Amino acid sequence: MWVKICGITRYEDALAACVFGADAVGFVLTRSRRRADPHVVESWIHDIRGVEKVGVFTDEDPAYIAQISKILGLDTVQLHAPPSLAHRVLLEDFRVIVALKDAEPGTEPAGIPENFPCRVLLDPSMGNGRAGDWRRLGIPFILAGGLTPENVGKAIAQAGPFGVDVSSGVDAAPGIKDREKIRKFICEAKQEAKK
Numbered sequence: 001m002w003v004k005i006c007g008i009t010r011y012e013d014a015l016a017a018c019v020f021g022a023d024a025v026g027f028v029l030t031r032s033r034r035r036a037d038p039h040v041v042e043s044w045i046h047d048i049r050g051v052e053k054v055g056v057f058t059d060e061d062p063a064y065i066a067q068i069s070k071i072l073g074l075d076t077v078q079l080h081a082p083p084s085l086a087h088r089v090l091l092e093d094f095r096v097i098v099a100l101k102d103a104e105p106g107t108e109p110a111g112i113p114e115n116f117p118c119r120v121l122l123d124p125s126m127g128n129g130r131a132g133d134w135r136r137l138g139i140p141f142i143l144a145g146g147l148t149p150e151n152v153g154k155a156i157a158q159a160g161p162f163g164v165d166v167s168s169g170v171d172a173a174p175g176i177k178d179r180e181k182i183r184k185f186i187c188e189a190k191q192e193a194k195k
Helices: 011-019 038-042 062-072 085-092 152-159 179-194
Strands: 002-005 024-028 052-057 076-079 095-100 119-122 142-144 163-166 171-173
Touching: 002 179, 011 024, 011 179, 038 062, 052 062, 062 085, 085 095, 142 152, 152 163, 152 179
Parallel strands: 002 024, 002 163, 024 052, 052 076, 076 095, 095 119, 119 142, 142 163
Antiparallel strands: none
16 A cells, blocks of 8 residues: 655654655645745755655646756656646656546546556545545545545545545644654555555
8 A cells, every 4th residue: 555645844754754654755835734845845855765755736837847846856746737738748757646636437537638647646625635435446546635544444445545645634733744643544554455
């Protein structure tokens, strides 16, 4: 089970996610209460190793996304807005995750250009931390939205995603993570995946 701890703004929170076994850490680099300041993050992000580093964006210009992602040494760009042909430039240097509000089971996700290799993240709240229907899609996807240490096991059992993404569900305050919640979330997700 791939687990991403998102909304990271502090070095100690990124380190905790790594120590407890996260596969990825996410940095919100768009308008958000959990926005990471690129200048602050740049001073320590290169010391974080062994996890996938993901930058979260919305409608920023693809050239800007590529530039800031290179400066920060990101591995992956996560788009919370429909990708366009201009976003193909990102595929040269980064893996891409495309966030969708909804997807119909058994069909190819709408809104993703043809021949645009990416992972799909299903987040009914599109970053607002509200849970939606946990259902199987028939395609590999990452589940997000309203997940917590208390419900992630049930969500995985019902929806069968290959990965889960949490932000507010492990917060002590917006942009400040709770180490125990991170530990418990990762533990619950990995244990459920082994069943």
